[in-house]
Amino acid sequence: MELVQIQxxxxxxxxxxxxxxxxxxQFLQLQQLQDxxxxxxxxxxxxxxxxxxxxxxxxxxxxLDQPNVDFKxxxxxxxxxxxxxxxxxxxxxxxxxxxxxxxCDVQNIExxxxxxxxxxxxxxxVKNKFETLFRLEQQIMASGGSVPTIELGF
Amino acid sequence: xLSCGGGSGGCSKDMAVELGDEPHxxxxxxxxxxxxxxxxxxxxSSCKVTTAxxxxxxxxxxxxxxxxxxxxxxEVNMIITDYCMPGMTGYELLxxxxxxxxxxxxxxxxxxSENIPTRISQCLEEGAKMFMLKPLKQSDVKQLKWHLMKxxx
Numbered sequence: 001m002e003l004v005q006i007q008x009x010x011x012x013x014x015x016x017x018x019x020x021x022x023x024x025x026q027f028l029q030l031q032q033l034q035d036x037x038x039x040x041x042x043x044x045x046x047x048x049x050x051x052x053x054x055x056x057x058x059x060x061x062x063x064l065d066q067p068n069v070d071f072k073x074x075x076x077x078x079x080x081x082x083x084x085x086x087x088x089x090x091x092x093x094x095x096x097x098x099x100x101x102x103x104c105d106v107q108n109i110e111x112x113x114x115x116x117x118x119x120x121x122x123x124x125x126v127k128n129k130f131e132t133l134f135r136l137e138q139q140i141m142a143s144g145g146s147v148p149t150i151e152l153g154f
Numbered sequence: 155x156l157s158c159g160g161g162s163g164g165c166s167k168d169m170a171v172e173l174g175d176e177p178h179x180x181x182x183x184x185x186x187x188x189x190x191x192x193x194x195x196x197x198x199s200s201c202k203v204t205t206a207x208x209x210x211x212x213x214x215x216x217x218x219x220x221x222x223x224x225x226x227x228x229e230v231n232m233i234i235t236d237y238c239m240p241g242m243t244g245y246e247l248l249x250x251x252x253x254x255x256x257x258x259x260x261x262x263x264x265x266x267s268e269n270i271p272t273r274i275s276q277c278l279e280e281g282a283k284m285f286m287l288k289p290l291k292q293s294d295v296k297q298l299k300w301h302l303m304k305x306x307x
Contacts (some may be wrong), residue, residue, distance in 0.1 A: 033194045084187040087289040
């Protein structure tokens with residue numbers, strides 16, 4: 001495929017992620033922090049997020065599996081995940097965490113269990129999206145091109 | 155979103171940052187991703203950055219901890235800390251800093267992902283220079299640096 005076509009594809013794909021709510025403006029902030037002296041910043045931060053997510057997912061699962069669920073502990077884990085997802089612009093994950101915290105507040109186990117599944121799903125979905133994004137970027141770089149910056153109307 | 159406290163600069167001559175110098179900022183946050191983000195944001199604004207993953211480590215670094223490192227205390231021009239941290243909160247860290255004769259003039263900025271007005275006023279009353287909502291953006295840090303550079307004679 002031509003370089004120009006891949007670049008077009010990346011722009012369209014990224015825009016679609018914003019349109020579908022997977023990403024919000026905070027992701028643009030991350031991209032703006034990437035430059036020649038930090039060419040892999042976005043990849044590094046996003047990778048850290050998913051590493052952290054796996055650990056948190058484990059903690060959340062264990063916490064919900066207890067005979068007496070410690071909702072405070074549960075909430076603090078979700079708070080962490082909410083913070084991280086918000087910082088990288090993973091909007092849907094962040095929103096899922098907000099819903100999760102609401103159920104923690106009222107100590108609703110069923111609600112929490114549902115939210116855990118929701119959070120998991122959203123994380124894996126956006127992980128997939130990021131992988132596609134990075135793959136397209138790599139293709140562009142490999143062809144000697146530069147990754148186009150996204151300008152959003154909103 | 156930024157909330158600022160106090161009318162005057164509140165910075166002593168010793169803590170003045172000369173134009174052209176790179177201010178040294180201590181960033182405290184228990185969240186790894188947020189630490190990385192704030193570090194990058196500050197470095198992009200030409201600040202020298204040291205990070206700490208909790209308040210106790212921060213206090214040790216500042217020479218206020220139990221494991222006092224005599225003679226190795228680094229000079230810090232600003233401290234930016236998360237509010238919600240396990241163990242000691244950012245608010246408690248702020249209080250400890252303001253209680254110290256050596257460090258009370260160092261501007262402290264509190265960050266939080268939660269917009270709670272009582273929390274904000276509590277921090278500002280305790281002497282925080284600013285309260286910032288997470289996630290941080292480049293424009294927030296630029297404003298912050300501007301305020302920091304303003305603290306000079």
